[in-house]
Amino acid sequence: MSKAGLAAVRGMNDVLPAEIGAWQHLERITRELFAAYGYEELRVPMVEQTTLFKRSIGEFTDIVEKEMFTFTEADGESLTLRPEATAGIARAAITNGLLRGARLKLWTSGPMFRHERPQAGRYRQFTQIDVEALGFAGPDIDIEMIAMTARLWRQLGITRVQLKLNSLGTPDARKAYREHLVTYFTQHAAALDADSQRRLGGNPLRILDSKNPAMQAVVSGAPLLTEHLDAESRAHFDALCATLAAMNIPYVIDPRLVRGLDYYSRTVFEWVTDALGSQNAICSGGRYDGLIDQLGGEHTPAIGFAMGVERVVALLRQGGQEFPRPAPHVYVVASGDRAMQVGLALVESLRDQHAALRFEMNQGGGNFKAQFRRADRSGAPLALVLGDNELERGVAALKPLRQEGGQQEVPLAELAARIPAILTTLNG
RNA sequence: GUGGACGUAGCUCAGCUGGUAGAGUCCCGGAUUGUGAUUCCGGCUGUCGCGGGUUCGAGUCCCGUCGUCCACCCCA
Numbered sequence: 001m002s003k004a005g006l007a008a009v010r011g012m013n014d015v016l017p018a019e020i021g022a023w024q025h026l027e028r029i030t031r032e033l034f035a036a037y038g039y040e041e042l043r044v045p046m047v048e049q050t051t052l053f054k055r056s057i058g059e060f061t062d063i064v065e066k067e068m069f070t071f072t073e074a075d076g077e078s079l080t081l082r083p084e085a086t087a088g089i090a091r092a093a094i095t096n097g098l099l100r101g102a103r104l105k106l107w108t109s110g111p112m113f114r115h116e117r118p119q120a121g122r123y124r125q126f127t128q129i130d131v132e133a134l135g136f137a138g139p140d141i142d143i144e145m146i147a148m149t150a151r152l153w154r155q156l157g158i159t160r161v162q163l164k165l166n167s168l169g170t171p172d173a174r175k176a177y178r179e180h181l182v183t184y185f186t187q188h189a190a191a192l193d194a195d196s197q198r199r200l201g202g203n204p205l206r207i208l209d210s211k212n213p214a215m216q217a218v219v220s221g222a223p224l225l226t227e228h229l230d231a232e233s234r235a236h237f238d239a240l241c242a243t244l245a246a247m248n249i250p251y252v253i254d255p256r257l258v259r260g261l262d263y264y265s266r267t268v269f270e271w272v273t274d275a276l277g278s279q280n281a282i283c284s285g286g287r288y289d290g291l292i293d294q295l296g297g298e299h300t301p302a303i304g305f306a307m308g309v310e311r312v313v314a315l316l317r318q319g320g321q322e323f324p325r326p327a328p329h330v331y332v333v334a335s336g337d338r339a340m341q342v343g344l345a346l347v348e349s350l351r352d353q354h355a356a357l358r359f360e361m362n363q364g365g366g367n368f369k370a371q372f373r374r375a376d377r378s379g380a381p382l383a384l385v386l387g388d389n390e391l392e393r394g395v396a397a398l399k400p401l402r403q404e405g406g407q408q409e410v411p412l413a414e415l416a417a418r419i420p421a422i423l424t425t426l427n428g
Numbered sequence: 429g430u431g432g433a434c435g436u437a438g439c440u441c442a443g444c445u446g447g448u449a450g451a452g453u454c455c456c457g458g459a460u461u462g463u464g465a466u467u468c469c470g471g472c473u474g475u476c477g478c479g480g481g482u483u484c485g486a487g488u489c490c491c492g493u494c495g496u497c498c499a500c501c502c503c504a
Contacts, residue, residue, distance in 0.1 A: 062502055281504055308504030368462045376464035
């Protein structure tokens with residue numbers, strides 16, 4: 001529904017009060033979980049120099065080639081709305097001098113931007129929660145990070161997820177494997193579809209990801225990355241798998257999991273769900289041991305992951321959990337100018353004494369009937385009633401709204417002392 | 429970026445082979461002139477996504493466009 005020329009930008013959505021509960025729940029759980037594992041929050045800009053993303057994500061990736069929101073500043077500088085967070089965090093660690101042999105465990109969250117065709121679970125502005133560990137060669141940190149995500153799903157009550165793992169090896173090993181792959185697919189070029197022929201030149205590893213059923217035969221005959229790993233990567237990956245198994249964290253090795261960003265090396269992982277349609281990745285990441293020195297910092301092995309907040313929120317809502325909007329504890333009904341004056345001052349003093357209680361003062365007038373209707377809809381368990389009758393006698397009426405009867409009058413001076421106990425009996 | 433489905437009140441939807449828009453819900457008021465949620469009565473809300481075309485006449489047919497959804501692609 002668009003009112004004459006007024007519409008949100010395509011692929012960019014509002015999050016309304018009715019749906020914010022699930023977001024805040026996820027934000028609270030992750031904040032506490034990351035702190036428990038020793039991660040600290042940092043915040044980085046949403047805009048960086050375009051070259052940062054080209055150098056880190058890779059010139060020939062889909063993201064850089066066709067999905068970035070890029071604009072030119074007045075002085076000619078090319079800037080880009082971040083399509084992911086790792087590049088900005090790596091840049092921040094270097095430019096703020098945070099490295100120097102240090103070990104950093106960091107997380108951040110916020111909007112990312114990719115100019116893709118929108119679909120359920122895929123938006124042009126979307127939100128990621130991002131976790132990065134810099135200065136750790138693993139595989140112990142890989143294992144702990146994956147265990148942390150597994151714990152997150154348990155805490156959130158999300159069950160329809162599966163962990164996929166792979167190792168991309170070192171850049172050298174991957175380069176050698178890539179040559180094997182190009183040789184193989186060139187021999188079978190006739191069997192490739194148009195997309196795959198295009199990928200053969202740019203990113204042959206992605207051919208392995210093809211969902212075209214007609215490609216299954218030629219893809220399944222292709223050499224596997226896991227068979228061409230260098231010895232160190234092999235040992236790293238074996239240790240990772242063995243420990244996860246010992247910790248009873250289920251996983252499947254997916255030799256075709258190659259990831260779309262160039263900076264990954266060795267461990268890559270992805271949590272997928274069968275509950276969200278084709279946008280099924282809810283959390284994925286991997287090691288990027290070479291990224292920071294490639295950007296000009298000192299050599300710093302690192303691993304990180306990004307979680308798609310909209311997708312995880314969709315799972316939460318689908319799971320049937322309720323995230324009710326908080327109701328006021330007390331709704332204040334005040335009829336008449338004088339009652340309104342007295343009521344406003346009274347509620348301020350009640351707020352002074354009970355900062356944790358939510359008082360909602362009726363605003364916008366209305367007769368008693370209308371005000372009680374609003375009080376009922378607010379969900380408050382208790383109404384505080386001020387009218388001419390009460391004012392004359394220096395009292396307020398307290399009326400329970402979730403049960404019959406029980407209305408009582410209380411002197412104004414005693415309200416602050418009595419309200420908590422009355423609320424307790426109403427909850428019990 | 430490619431292909432397909434859909435787009436009528438704030439929300440959920442109806443509207444037959446073209447005759448000029450309806451229901452439920454929500455909201456507001458009254459029955460109950462100081463007491464909500466139930467019941468009854470009454471009332472408000474629409475450039476029928478937008479623009480063009482065909483026609484005496486278009487929500488209905490045609491074209492374009494925008495948006496949503498689905499698949500591809502890509503990925504979180």
